């Protein structure tokens with residue numbers, strides 16, 4: 033018998049007979065391939081948008097976040113500032129699609145369970161290689177799901193750097209995924225051709241039978257002693273698809289202003305405030321250790337890089353030419369929102385500092401320490417006409433939690449680099 037992993041169970045007559053553990057009549061190469069095809073279409077998009085998010089961080093500038101990953105970095109290019117919603121799209125797709133595919137990943141794992149626990153564990157060298165690729169594939173996928181979900185749900189629970197771990201985990205997964213697809217693709221295509229999806233969707237529970245196995249052959253997914261079906265194959269697909277849709281429906285409010293309250297799975301989406309500053313907050317002033325005195329009357333903005341540092345107080349900053357822009361702020365944790373920000377153009381601040389041709393801006397928060405306290409902006413970012421040191425949003429001064437008295441906002445810049453409670457900007461370039 034092929035499925036050798038068995039449990040002992042007493043028969044009606046009281047004798048002990050052995051039964052295979054995996055008895056669902058639904059398992060088979062076709063069902064596994066349908067779920068596999070969905071993942072083959074979806075997971076590359078999750079991986080690519082994830083890598084794009086990494087590039088969007090501008091790691092080549094030596095940011096505090098993400099930390100360096102050595103030679104394993106993707107081909108880095110200068111992240112553009114247009115369209116302004118670019119990062120909102122890439123991170124929204126990465127998190128949204130990543131979450132929505134979790135039920136499919138679980139369904140796929142369920143469908144191949146007999147194989148994961150197949151016995152003997154290794155039947156041939158080829159079989160050994162095939163099985164070994166499952167370690168990075170399954171391990172990588174589960175690691176990415178767990179770290180990703182934890183990062184969305186909780187306030188930095190990791191003992192390690194999330195970005196670096198999630199990034200390395202991605203390559204482990206990608207390596208497993210690419211080999212798995214290379215090994216399985218022909219089989220998947222054959223299995224998909226073995227049944228018609230349309231016909232399958234018309235088969236009710238009463239007519240649900242195991243997938244046929246050619247005489248003399250065996251398929252480790254198809255149960256040797258199938259139990260009676262308790263669910264149709266279309267029922268399984270509906271369950272998995274419905275699960276995905278449910279997750280998607282409960283997450284979409286993270287990215288769509290106005291649906292914010294429906295994003296029940298993603299706690300950062302909620303602030304409980306309906307006012308002009310009632311959009312999501314990544315980290316409150318209190319949790320960042322910002323004291324009212326630091327950002328009160330004694331607050332100063334120091335602009336350096338020019339012939340001599342320039343110090344502005346809030347009134348002097350407010351006296352500079354002002355500009356308003358509707359710009360999204362998008363966090364890797366999955367939420368994003370578009371708001372109307374007003375403040376002083378970063379380009380004007382560079383000029384004010386006496387730097388004619390700024391190349392990089394090093395922005396520092398009054399926040400002490402931590403990877404969120406500094407960020408570097410490229411020339412294209414700091415010279416964008418909508419790149420602002422914002423002091424107000426939606427017509428009112430920034431709230432303390434949104435970075436009062438001044439915070440950076442730049443088109444298509446990841447939220448993490450939109451530094452709040454800015455204390456200084458160093459424009460590096462030629463004066």
Ligand SMILES: Nc1nc2c(c(=O)[nH]1)N[C@H]1C(S)=C(S)[C@@H](COP(=O)(O)O)O[C@H]1N2
Pocket residue numbers: 311312313314315320361362363364397399404405433434435447448449450451452453
């Ligand atoms: N100084 C400082 N700036 C910061 C942060 C922070 O923790 N400290 N969080 C960043 C992150 S990760 C995001 S997504 C945005 C969120 O801005 P918001 O809280 O105003 O929505 O602020 C960014 N700026």
Ligand SMILES: [Mo]
Pocket residue numbers: 314362363364365447448
């Ligand atoms: Mo963020």
